[in-house]
Amino acid sequence: MKSSLINNVLDADLPSIDRAEGVWLYDTAGRKYIDGCSGAVVATIGHAHPHVLEAMGRQAAKVTFTHRGAFTSADADDLANRLCAFTGYQGAWFVNSGSEAVEAAMQFALQFFRETGQPDRDWFLSMTRSYHGNTLGGLSLSGHARRVVAGALAHQFPALPTAYSYREKGDRSESDYAADLLRGAREQFEEHGSRLAGIVVEPVGGATLGATVPPAGYLEGLRALCDEFGVLMIADEVMTGLGRTGKPLALQHWGVKADLVAIGKGLGAGYTPIAATLVDGGIIAAIESGSGRVLGGHTYAGNPLSIATASAVFDVLTADDFIMKGDEKATYLRSKLVSLQDEHELIGDVRGVGMQIALEFVQDREAKSTNLETGALARSIARAAMDHGAVIYVCTGGFNDAVQISPPLNITREELDILVDCIDRALADVAADLAMVGVPA
Ligand SMILES: Cc1ncc(COP(=O)(O)O)c(C=O)c1O
The missing domain is CATH 3.90.1150.10 (Aspartate Aminotransferase, domain 1)
Structure with missing residues (x-):
């Protein structure tokens, strides 16, 4: 049949x-x-x-679902605290997928600028050949082949070329290649800077081009441009985060810290759908002294079974x-x-x-x-x-x-x-x- x-x-x-x-x-x-x-x-x-299977069984016998609007749990606090200590952030917002984590990072950026009196900053820069998820925000951020499915619903934001040393560096030294990429980036920041809320970056390429490594100096230069133009840096570490590249976050290889980070895949590690947006203290402070609330969320986000499962995954990741x-x-x-x-x-x-x-x-x-x-x-x-x-x-x-x-x-x-x-x-x-x-x- x-x-x-x-x-x-x-x-x-x-x-x-x-x-x-x-x-x-x-x-x-x-x-x-x-x-x-x-x-x-x-x-x-x-x-x-076995450590994760045991934790899943134990949690399933206790409680699998409560809505985050009604209950929190010590386990959810504990996982958020451990994740933030591990990565150097002040807040963790749980969602169910990498796409949602990217969307939430974009929404945090928009909220930050609303709360701080710059509501016109509602554009995002990204790289032409990246992948940030299968939702409208994520598809608006790249020229991935899948973008076609969203058609005109995807926003037409300006984009920077993705660093692609194998095909595009040519005879230039790494530092010349990085400098050329940064010159192009500066032009975009100068043209659109007052409209930009954030730039979304995969530190190491993933689904689109395959593990492309940016030339030394490029990510550091983008961070400096963000600081100069008051734009938030959003790292999409859905694929690279939590140890995949040998560090808690891949950006740490270049000594760069983003304002918002999307993590996903390695958080649930295949045991449960869970992802998170990590939020810097300055953004949390702006929300605290503004509206005091985050408008967003998904029904299953941070459910007790996923939290217990991700906590057990995190135990394994961070031990031995x-x-x-x-x-x-x-x-x-x-x-x-x-x-x-x-x-x-x-x-x-x-x-x-x-x-x-x-x-x-x-x-x-x-x-x-x-x-x-x-x-x-x-x-x-x-x-x-x-x-x-x-x-x-x-x-x-x-x-x-x-x-x-x-x-x-x-x-x-x-x-x-x-x-x-x-x-x-x-x-x-x-x-x-x-x-x-x-x-x-
Ligand atoms: C860098 C990056 N961001 C976002 C996503 C979307 O994650 P998900 O498929 O969990 O929605 C992916 C998935 O491949 C990804 O690699």
Whole structure:
């Protein structure tokens, strides 16, 4: 019988999941796959972690839902306090998804300027090739391929080019590249500064281009422009936050602090839908001395079951040098992928920070090009990897052929060897297929 389930690709023939444990996923046909991308860069601590399962069971037996308008809980206070101490913020506003966390950050920025007598500041700058979620605010912030679904409902804010060293730095030094990007940014700030509430930035690229790393000085320069023009800096760390890049927040690699931060994926780590907006003290103070209330919220936000689950995830993340050990394994993975590049012409670039790593594929390394429709090469390599038992994440921006390799941080070295072996074999298969149809690999 035809299923009534609507998939992204309507006639997709996907394996049916049965169970998962650690970095392994098992389908109902008896096949097992290594989770080379933590789902969608979500499962930072792996699947079926006993500490989290135990906390979920205990909480489910107590209370799963109360509305935040009626009750708070010591657990919710505790998680907010721990998150803020870990990241250096003063307030945490819980929501259910990364998109909502970005929307909430935008709304906090708008509220800050309303409360402080600058209501005309209601525009947001962002990068042309970023991803900030599937809601109208998020889609208004980027030129991601999905923007088309919102059509004219997405706002036409001005945008800055995304730093993309592999394709766009050319012969310039990093600092010259950063200086050129900042010159363009300054022009936008000078033209629109009085209308701008915020600039929304993914510190390290994610779903759109795949783990792009900005040149040194760029994020620091954007922070300085924000300060000069009175614009709030909003870091979208939905993918990069909470240890994925080896630090609590990725912006810390550049010593930059944003005014608002959206976190998501790693907060629930695949155990529950939860995300949060982290808010700087100055914004909270403005609300306190103004209206004293936040107009917003979602029914399930901060529900007791999600809070208990995220608290248990946070315990794991912050114990036993979990993030540091993950970072060491990321260095190992990175070196293995760089070696793989020597064997496979199809790998044009290996890049990333911590365990947020991407491979960008090309057929002609010199021209950095493919003969196929954009994305087709990455999709066929990911399909081949799946045939060999590894799941990797195809970037969805519609701009390139990149995949993210971002396994759980507690993957072992032996499991990393298996993952790289699957990718190696997938690349060999696709290169052979391309050679067979006469397309140079
Ligand atoms: C940087 C970034 N922001 C926002 C989102 C949206 O998060 P969600 O899919 O949980 O709504 C994503 C999801 O991929 C993301 O990578």
